[in-house]
Amino acid sequence: MEIKCPTSNLQDKLRIECIEINLFLEALYQRHGYDFHHYAKASIKRRIQALAKAYEYTNIADLIPRILHDETFLTATIARLSVPVTEMFRDPSVFKALRELVLPHLCSYHRLQIWQAGCSTGEEVYSLAILLEEAGLLKRTQIYATDINDIALHQAEDGIFPIAQLKRYERNYMAAGGKRKFSDYYITNEKFFRINQDLRKHIVFAHHNLVSDGVFCEVQLVLCRNVLIYFDTNLQRRVLNLFHTSLARQGYLCLGTHESLRAIETANLFKIVDFKNMIFRNNCETI
Amino acid sequence: MSNIPEYNSITAIVIGCSVGGLNALRILLQGLPRNLPVPIIINAHVAADGTNLLPHLLANQCCLPVTEAREREPILPGRVYIAPPNYHLLVEIDKHFALSVDEHVCYVRPSIDVLFTTAAEAYREHLLGILLTGANNDGTQGMHTIKALGGQTIVQDPTTAEADIMPKAVIAMGVADRILPLSGIANTLREIATLYDT
Numbered sequence: 001m002e003i004k005c006p007t008s009n010l011q012d013k014l015r016i017e018c019i020e021i022n023l024f025l026e027a028l029y030q031r032h033g034y035d036f037h038h039y040a041k042a043s044i045k046r047r048i049q050a051l052a053k054a055y056e057y058t059n060i061a062d063l064i065p066r067i068l069h070d071e072t073f074l075t076a077t078i079a080r081l082s083v084p085v086t087e088m089f090r091d092p093s094v095f096k097a098l099r100e101l102v103l104p105h106l107c108s109y110h111r112l113q114i115w116q117a118g119c120s121t122g123e124e125v126y127s128l129a130i131l132l133e134e135a136g137l138l139k140r141t142q143i144y145a146t147d148i149n150d151i152a153l154h155q156a157e158d159g160i161f162p163i164a165q166l167k168r169y170e171r172n173y174m175a176a177g178g179k180r181k182f183s184d185y186y187i188t189n190e191k192f193f194r195i196n197q198d199l200r201k202h203i204v205f206a207h208h209n210l211v212s213d214g215v216f217c218e219v220q221l222v223l224c225r226n227v228l229i230y231f232d233t234n235l236q237r238r239v240l241n242l243f244h245t246s247l248a249r250q251g252y253l254c255l256g257t258h259e260s261l262r263a264i265e266t267a268n269l270f271k272i273v274d275f276k277n278m279i280f281r282n283n284c285e286t287i
Numbered sequence: 288m289s290n291i292p293e294y295n296s297i298t299a300i301v302i303g304c305s306v307g308g309l310n311a312l313r314i315l316l317q318g319l320p321r322n323l324p325v326p327i328i329i330n331a332h333v334a335a336d337g338t339n340l341l342p343h344l345l346a347n348q349c350c351l352p353v354t355e356a357r358e359r360e361p362i363l364p365g366r367v368y369i370a371p372p373n374y375h376l377l378v379e380i381d382k383h384f385a386l387s388v389d390e391h392v393c394y395v396r397p398s399i400d401v402l403f404t405t406a407a408e409a410y411r412e413h414l415l416g417i418l419l420t421g422a423n424n425d426g427t428q429g430m431h432t433i434k435a436l437g438g439q440t441i442v443q444d445p446t447t448a449e450a451d452i453m454p455k456a457v458i459a460m461g462v463a464d465r466i467l468p469l470s471g472i473a474n475t476l477r478e479i480a481t482l483y484d485t
Contacts, residue, residue, distance in 0.1 A: 011436065260358040260359040
């Protein structure tokens with residue numbers, strides 16, 4: 001899909017920038033196979049502008065030869081186009097709802113598999129691991145945490161976060177119904193805290209692109225928060241189908257609290273469990 | 288016709304505010320007529336973790352429907368939309384809302400700059416940007432973009448603002464078409480409504 005270019009003569013700069021963005025996305029796609037054409041336009045534009053600015057290019061077009069000829073530029077580009085911003089137990093009520101509404105149903109499985117799609121730097125997947133630990137489920141759980149951003153994945157795998165965030169995360173943890181001391185789950189030095197190995201060993205971090213990659217295993221829960229807001233309706237539909245196929249019968253899906261329900265309504269693939277916290281259950285009648 | 292001919296072509300209004308914003312918004316929205324022919328999109332800095340009480344508080348003051356802007360929602364005339372807490376609110380070229388959790392801009396999310404800039408690109412010369420009381424520089428860049436793309440700007444008179452840093456910053460940048468107290472801004476909004484009656 002093309003970005004529609006405004007036509008007013010007075011707005012040359014914007015019109016040119018629009019052409020540049022289309023050309024850059026096309027270069028990225030044809031050279032490396034990464035397709036950002038179905039990302040929401042306003043956000044992807046801001047991110048491309050930020051990428052050009054970070055590398056001190058005057059024009060977005062200057063990014064085109066770089067992405068075509070400089071192999072090493074791809075990783076940095078993907079990292080900038082999928083800016084990872086998250087926190088531990090972000091929206092505590094969601095984690096409380098997972099704890100109270102979802103985990104009790106997962107107890108009946110001997111082996112649990114969970115997929116967090118778009119794990120970014122890992123704050124949410126470790127929050128989830130803490131919930132599972134406190135529900136006595138972590139020992140029999142394998143979590144797959146995926147992202148297209150390799151730089152973020154490496155950070156996530158390390159599980160090291162700035163200590164400045166700790167107070168807020170601890171507040172979130174308590175608000176999410178935390179059952180122990182938050183300090184049971186990490187070790188600290190002066191600047192950073194690191195999530196305990198006991199939690200980390202149950203998580204596999206892997207590269208996966210929701211735009212182009214398919215199902216890789218059957219899971220009982222998919223967590224994908226604030227990822228679909230960056231996709232257009234067609235891409236949202238593709239990804240929701242992917243989750244539907246990946247989920248076991250009666251499996252759960254948790255999306256971001258402010259995501260549009262339109263694609264989900266149309267798709268009719270899921271039943272609402274908790275509307276406020278955006279928790280759904282796979283609708284197996286359509287399988 | 289309006290005293291200010293540029294307002295004749297306005298099809299959307301964006302409002303930004305920070306410290307002291309709730310009282311200012313109450314005053315502006317109280318007098319709005321039922322037949323306002325344009326959407327009003329509001330970005331007020333609120334606490335990130337609290338539930339957003341603003342739509343509820345403002346709905347009581349206003350005869351128009353006031354709701355939290357939702358992702359992918361089409362932007363309709365006669366409606367008042369509020370940016371949800373902890374998300375940037377963006378306007379797509381096809382005049383739908385989009386949300387993002389990208390980095391804070393000017394230390395805040397939602398950022399007025401993000402809303403105003405994207406709205407300016409969508410509505411161009413048909414946008415009226417209004418910046419009210421506030422204690423940081425968020426909104427300055429957005430007002431600049433609105434001007435650069437041919438839109439109109441109004442800044443609350445800093446001497447009447449609970450916090451004057453935000454309005455002063457816009458005036459210093461030279462992109463304020465008009466500097467008015469809240470009562471004057473409220474009159475302007477009513478005037479825009481009457482333009483479409485004739």
